[in-house]
Amino acid sequence: MSRTADVELRxxxxxxxxxxxxxxxxxxxxxxxxxxxxxxxxxxxxxxxLRMIAGFEMPTSGEISIEGRPMGETPPFRxxxxxxxxxxxxxxxxxxxxxxxxxxxxxxxxxxxxxxRVREALQLVRLGGFEDRYPRQLSGGQQQRVALARxxxxxxxxxxxxxxxxxxxxxxxxxxxxxxxxxxxxVGITFIYVTHxxxxxxxxxxRIAVMNAGRVLQVGTPLEIYERPSSRFVADFIGESNFLDGxxxxxxxxxxxxxVDDRVPVxxxxxxxxxxxxxxxxxxxxxxxxxxxxxxxxxxxxVRGRVEEVVYIGTDTYxxxxxxxxxxxxxxxxxSQNRLDSSETIGHGEEVLLSWLPExxxxxxx
Amino acid sequence: MALxxxxxxxxxxxANLATRLVDWVRRRSGVKxxxxxxxxxxxxxxxxxxxxxxxxxxxxxxxxxxxxxxWRLTLENYTRFFDWLYIRVFLVSxxxxxxxxxxxxxxxxxxxxxxxxxxxxWRNALLVLVMVPFWTNxxxxxxxxxxxxxxxxxxxxxxxxxxxxxQPVTMLFTTFAVVLGLVYGYLPFMILPLYASIEKFxxxxxxxxxxxxxxxxxxxxxxxxxxxxPGVVAGSILVxxxxxxxxxxxxxxxxxxxxxxxxxxxxxxxxxxxxxFGSAVSFVLMAIVLISTMAxxxxxxxxxV
Numbered sequence: 001m002s003r004t005a006d007v008e009l010r011x012x013x014x015x016x017x018x019x020x021x022x023x024x025x026x027x028x029x030x031x032x033x034x035x036x037x038x039x040x041x042x043x044x045x046x047x048x049x050l051r052m053i054a055g056f057e058m059p060t061s062g063e064i065s066i067e068g069r070p071m072g073e074t075p076p077f078r079x080x081x082x083x084x085x086x087x088x089x090x091x092x093x094x095x096x097x098x099x100x101x102x103x104x105x106x107x108x109x110x111x112x113x114x115x116x117r118v119r120e121a122l123q124l125v126r127l128g129g130f131e132d133r134y135p136r137q138l139s140g141g142q143q144q145r146v147a148l149a150r151x152x153x154x155x156x157x158x159x160x161x162x163x164x165x166x167x168x169x170x171x172x173x174x175x176x177x178x179x180x181x182x183x184x185x186x187v188g189i190t191f192i193y194v195t196h197x198x199x200x201x202x203x204x205x206x207r208i209a210v211m212n213a214g215r216v217l218q219v220g221t222p223l224e225i226y227e228r229p230s231s232r233f234v235a236d237f238i239g240e241s242n243f244l245d246g247x248x249x250x251x252x253x254x255x256x257x258x259x260v261d262d263r264v265p266v267x268x269x270x271x272x273x274x275x276x277x278x279x280x281x282x283x284x285x286x287x288x289x290x291x292x293x294x295x296x297x298x299x300x301x302x303v304r305g306r307v308e309e310v311v312y313i314g315t316d317t318y319x320x321x322x323x324x325x326x327x328x329x330x331x332x333x334x335x336s337q338n339r340l341d342s343s344e345t346i347g348h349g350e351e352v353l354l355s356w357l358p359e360x361x362x363x364x365x366x
Numbered sequence: 367m368a369l370x371x372x373x374x375x376x377x378x379x380x381a382n383l384a385t386r387l388v389d390w391v392r393r394r395s396g397v398k399x400x401x402x403x404x405x406x407x408x409x410x411x412x413x414x415x416x417x418x419x420x421x422x423x424x425x426x427x428x429x430x431x432x433x434x435x436x437w438r439l440t441l442e443n444y445t446r447f448f449d450w451l452y453i454r455v456f457l458v459s460x461x462x463x464x465x466x467x468x469x470x471x472x473x474x475x476x477x478x479x480x481x482x483x484x485x486x487x488w489r490n491a492l493l494v495l496v497m498v499p500f501w502t503n504x505x506x507x508x509x510x511x512x513x514x515x516x517x518x519x520x521x522x523x524x525x526x527x528x529x530x531x532x533q534p535v536t537m538l539f540t541t542f543a544v545v546l547g548l549v550y551g552y553l554p555f556m557i558l559p560l561y562a563s564i565e566k567f568x569x570x571x572x573x574x575x576x577x578x579x580x581x582x583x584x585x586x587x588x589x590x591x592x593x594x595x596p597g598v599v600a601g602s603i604l605v606x607x608x609x610x611x612x613x614x615x616x617x618x619x620x621x622x623x624x625x626x627x628x629x630x631x632x633x634x635x636x637x638x639x640x641x642x643f644g645s646a647v648s649f650v651l652m653a654i655v656l657i658s659t660m661a662x663x664x665x666x667x668x669x670x671v
Contacts, residue, residue: 089568
């Protein structure tokens with residue numbers, strides 16, 4: 001299935017008056033009907049990128065195209081995109097119905113068609129019957145849905161969402177995440193979603209662009225981003241990672257061996273262009289590591305260590321294991337047994353063996 | 367000995383007394399209310415309501431041969447007002463006040479807008495600029511305007527020196543001069559409430575409206591103006607009321623050629639010495655202001671929600 005790019009950014013940069021580089025040479029292709037997330041810490045340029053697509057900011061250099069048409073200096077009201085703002089930006093002097101109808105009124109659509117489409121839009125976000133309320137009479141989640149209806153009623157080519165769930169409490173946020181994803185699949189509109197919440201991005205997105213300091217570091221599906229982070233920042237920002245600094249000593253096809261602290265050889269997945277002797281960092285997720293008591297030595301790819309800390313968090317148990325004087329790793333083990341009954345628990349101070357599948361450990365160049 | 371004993375018995379510390387007093391006030395909401403409202407209410411009663419009652423009583427009295435007030439009750443002072451001579455004065459006053467209000471609004475809104483949008487340090491500078499005229503006497507400032515507008519004044523001299531005109535343009539003692547003086551005098555009363563309203567306005571709503579396809583004019587009329595309406599209403603009332611009753615400005619800048627209600631009242635009290643008629647005109651003015659303000663509140667309030 002070949003899809004066309006709905007929104008395309010080519011070498012887009014934004015420098016503000018105070019010579020702060022907010023967005024630095026970003027190129028992205030966002031496909032039609034895609035749920036695309038811009039993920040990064042605050043100040044990484046994700047909101048500025050979104051605002052440039054909406055037309056609230058103009059790029060200092062580079063080109064933004066929507067539906068294949070270069071946007072240039074096109075003002076926001078002539079772009080076929082709509083935005084859901086972080087604080088919703090509902091018009092406080094208008095009722096829910098008037099808020100939702102605003103876009104169609106501006107386009108001078110006949111009155112009865114507006115009425116019909118407002119009803120449909122409110123039904124879509126499950127707010128039928130709220131037409132005559134004012135925004136201040138609604139809860140945060142309801143206001144959120146009005147903002148969605150107000151944007152979607154215009155049937156935009158692309159919907160831009162700027163941390164729309166940021167102001168909601170955790171439980172409601174989880175509900176709205178699924179609802180949003182469901183809505184996006186129903187209407188089939190391209191969503192560009194800005195968030196700093198990695199879990200939110202992983203849950204909803206078809207693809208994610210991870211940004212930091214104005215640059216796009218990696219673009220990929222949630223699976224690719226999580227399982228194959230291309231840089232230390234991505235590995236650290238999304239999920240949890242152990243970082244082991246070392247030197248490549250052996251390369252064997254897909255497999256590399258890296259010696260940590262000149263003493264402990266660890267297995268990892270080799271990437272292209274790696275050379276023997278190169279200084280690298282191995283990134284390994286805590287849940288990918290298996291932990292066993294000493295005694296089954298000789299198994300392939302095992303690393304020896306001593307347990308320094310055991311933290312029980314209900315679903316899992318965290319172990320802090322020291323490999324060398326300077327190097328510890330966190331291991332996350334799912335509590336599949338009842339730990340009250342089990343006699344084979346690993347305790348503090350115990351010597352253990354760590355192992356992992358080489359392809360779960362990423363070699364990152366430093 | 368009795369004295370010594372009394373000294374030794376610990377009297378309650380004054381702090382305790384104060385606490386008990388505060389507690390007592392707190393328990394009785396009526397007492398609390400009268401303490402809060404009392405001074406203001408007293409002031410209004412003595413210096414506003416009582417004089418107002420005196421003027422109201424005068425307005426039904428008659429004038430004696432030497433200008434004294436005679437207590438022969440009559441409605442004549444009110445019926446006399448419905449003479450074209452006075453109706454005209456009334457219409458001119460309302461017209462000038464309306465013109466002043468609209469001009470203040472048109473000048474003041476952009477100014478207040480800019481003031482609310484510039485960086486904070488600039489904002490204070492602009493605010494001071496608005497307040498500076500209050501530091502000098504209004505009369506002095508009005509004389510200064512006269513110096514500008516006179517036939518031999520700064521403006522005419524400059525225009526003649528530049529060769530744009532040959533004969534001086536008459537500006538002083540015209541409606542133009544009066545409106546200019548009033549706008550100059552009351553502009554701050556328009557700007558300050560507008561600024562307070564616009565400063566509170568959430569400018570992401572502008573982006574939201576633009577995003578939904580509204581052009582600049584639509585953003586202003588559909589979103590910004592309705593939401594800053596409280597400032598527009600407050601500013602307009604603060605300008606209209608003193609303008610419609612102004613007498614110093616039309617006296618000096620109108621030079622007797624532009625007569626407003628304020629001048630009429632002043633003349634009746636001081637020159638003609640017909641206090642009852644002056645009182646009646648004062649009450650007519652008050653009625654005009656009251657009715658127009660209420661009507662305006664209703665219209666302005668409807669759009670606000």
